[in-house]
Amino acid sequence: MKRLLNLLVVLAAALAVAGCNEPKKPEPKQQPQVVKKESTVVVPPAVKGKWKAVKIEITDKISKKSTVLTVGIGSKEKIPGSDLTIEVENFLPHFVMEGTTLTSESNDLKNPAVQMRISQGGKEIYKGWLFKLFPTIHAFQHPQYGFALVGYIPA
Template identity: 40%
Template structure:
């Protein structure tokens, strides 16, 4: 008889514990007029965000003070680093490769707004160069290189590494 009572109590305890696990949680109520909050943020940043085209504005002061940039080129296979001076608007054929680097713009104090890239001053507080890299005549990369933050938008290639060393004043 005692075994039957213990068995019944055990079954009741299990039934109550399973019923407790199935309790439905209530979602917090949103204020009236608030849009539903479903979905959340897309994974890995915001891949679905539209690309914003910004103009590059280089002031007269910056153009008057800066004429070129120094780019460090790393040959990953030969493990050799060389520094080259490239005038703004000019192109460098990287030796022993079929690659070129063209410097479109140099901003010594890089500043980005909703509509433009510009320089906050003519001082080298955050030097950045807008460059285009081509291989076999075909553009493979177009972006900004930052001398103080080389990890932002780095050029990635199996044989060559690029780094902005800094600007060259007139």
């Protein structure tokens, strides 16, 4: 009986000690930091200065009318009848992406792309690319206007 009593005392003490120790909560996992690297545009010497302007078709989704606006490379043009302005930054006739570098593999029109900005009322609302062969890739969505690269003018 004494043995049983000692066993119960030891068991009660063990339970009391175990009850005092709260189970450790797992530490929250750290989310890896994603560092978005800004792409670099490199216009090779074989392309630089060889193109004067691009033609961008602007479609008014409400009136169903389209107009083609010619915008010089490095220039801005206001879209008639709107408060939108298009600025063409770069034109790459054979667009390729090598890591974070965007460049043109040649001066041949194999994958034409234009880097542009669109501002509304003086505020930038889009900065990106229009692709002739892939008009829906990274396409800018505007409630009234649609944009497409439709032509290019050599220097």
